[in-house]
Amino acid sequence: xxxxxxxxxxxxxxxxxxxxxxxxxxxxxxxxxxxxxxxxxxxxxxxxxxxxxxxxxxxxxxxxxxxxxxxxxxxxxxxxxxxxxxxxxxxxxxxxxxxxxxxxxxxxxxxxxxxxxxxxxxxxxxxxxxxxxxxxxxxxxxxxxxxxxxxxxxxxxxxxxxxxxxxxxxxxxxxxxxxxxxxxxxxxxxxxxxx
Amino acid sequence: xxxxxxxxxxxxxxxxxxxxxxxxxxxxxxxxxxxxxxxxxxxxxxxxxxxxxxxxxxxxxxxxxxxxxxxxxxxxxxxxxxxxxxxxxxxxxxxxxxxxxxxxx
Numbered sequence: 001x002x003x004x005x006x007x008x009x010x011x012x013x014x015x016x017x018x019x020x021x022x023x024x025x026x027x028x029x030x031x032x033x034x035x036x037x038x039x040x041x042x043x044x045x046x047x048x049x050x051x052x053x054x055x056x057x058x059x060x061x062x063x064x065x066x067x068x069x070x071x072x073x074x075x076x077x078x079x080x081x082x083x084x085x086x087x088x089x090x091x092x093x094x095x096x097x098x099x100x101x102x103x104x105x106x107x108x109x110x111x112x113x114x115x116x117x118x119x120x121x122x123x124x125x126x127x128x129x130x131x132x133x134x135x136x137x138x139x140x141x142x143x144x145x146x147x148x149x150x151x152x153x154x155x156x157x158x159x160x161x162x163x164x165x166x167x168x169x170x171x172x173x174x175x176x177x178x179x180x181x182x183x184x185x186x187x188x189x190x191x192x193x194x195x
Numbered sequence: 196x197x198x199x200x201x202x203x204x205x206x207x208x209x210x211x212x213x214x215x216x217x218x219x220x221x222x223x224x225x226x227x228x229x230x231x232x233x234x235x236x237x238x239x240x241x242x243x244x245x246x247x248x249x250x251x252x253x254x255x256x257x258x259x260x261x262x263x264x265x266x267x268x269x270x271x272x273x274x275x276x277x278x279x280x281x282x283x284x285x286x287x288x289x290x291x292x293x294x295x296x297x298x299x300x
Contacts, residue, residue: 024198033199041208048212048235052219057228064231071238074208077199079249080259083241090266095234095273102227102277106290117222118293124221128214135210139203146202146250153249153256161256166264173267180271188278190285 017042037077044070055116061103065096079152205246213239224291226280230273237269 020042021035030038047070050063068091075084118124162170198204212235219232241262248258284290287297 030198034197037199037204041204044208045211045215048215051231051235052215052223052228057225060228060231064234067235068238071242074205074242075245078205078245080245080262083245083259083262086263086266090270091234091238095270098273098277099227099231099234102230102281105281106227106284115224118224121222124218127221128218131217132211132214135213136207139206139210144202144251147252148200150200150249151252151255153259157256158259162260162263165257166260169264173264176271177267180274184274184278187275187282 013046016046033077037074040070040073040077043067044074053116057103057107058100061096061100064099065092068092068096079150081152082155082158202246202250205250206243209239209243209246212236212242224293226283226290226292227277229292230276230280233276234269234273237265237272241265 017039020038024030024038025032025035028034044067047063047066051060051067054060054063068087072084072087072092075081075087216232216234216236216239219235220229223229223232244258244262244265246258248254248256248262251258280290283295287295
């Protein structure tokens, strides 16, 4: 019985993702990059909505991994392959594992709870819609003086700028990461005989 | 139809993801869900930074570098935030933020 449900869900998801791509490449006359962008954007938004609305929190964590992977693909389409690789390493590899471990450590016996949302969920949804509309209006109404073709910047140029102009932030970030590791270990370790 | 080559589409996508993260942060009861929503918002901002880097001439190499810095800071934030949540969970035995009411009693 369960297999039918998953088959139906997969077919629906594939339809949701592939229909805009076919519309973009067919009647709208877009390129392959446009279709890729539309598919990845739809995947990212659908899995992002799943992260904030699903009841079972472990599924929220898995949907978050899908969201991060789609975002890495969008970085690739935007012309930053190094950021896409770092996104896969840092978010998909490290932060997702951290979040999944934290979920498993804080699952109580009576979870998942009946109420997923707080009482302020309605106003929060209204506020989110207002933010989305405002950002859309502002972005489309501004002249950005953008270049016509998106620029690809390779790892060599990136490294030259990083180690010439951004050395001090680079070192500060390394110290910050060390402090975060020490602080995380200190906060999460069990108390000794004192308590 | 020029979606992948216009800055507007990336910025609108970033705004939508940020709005989703805002809703999740304000509406969810579970503390880890709220932290995941914060990660979504950070990713939205990162997408905007990368898009500016690849479409504005003066930010060509700076955009990806700032995005990498944001990623490192987000990793530090996730480490400390999740260990705080685990420490609170050890004391209060619940991950739901509306039951953290020790100061209102």
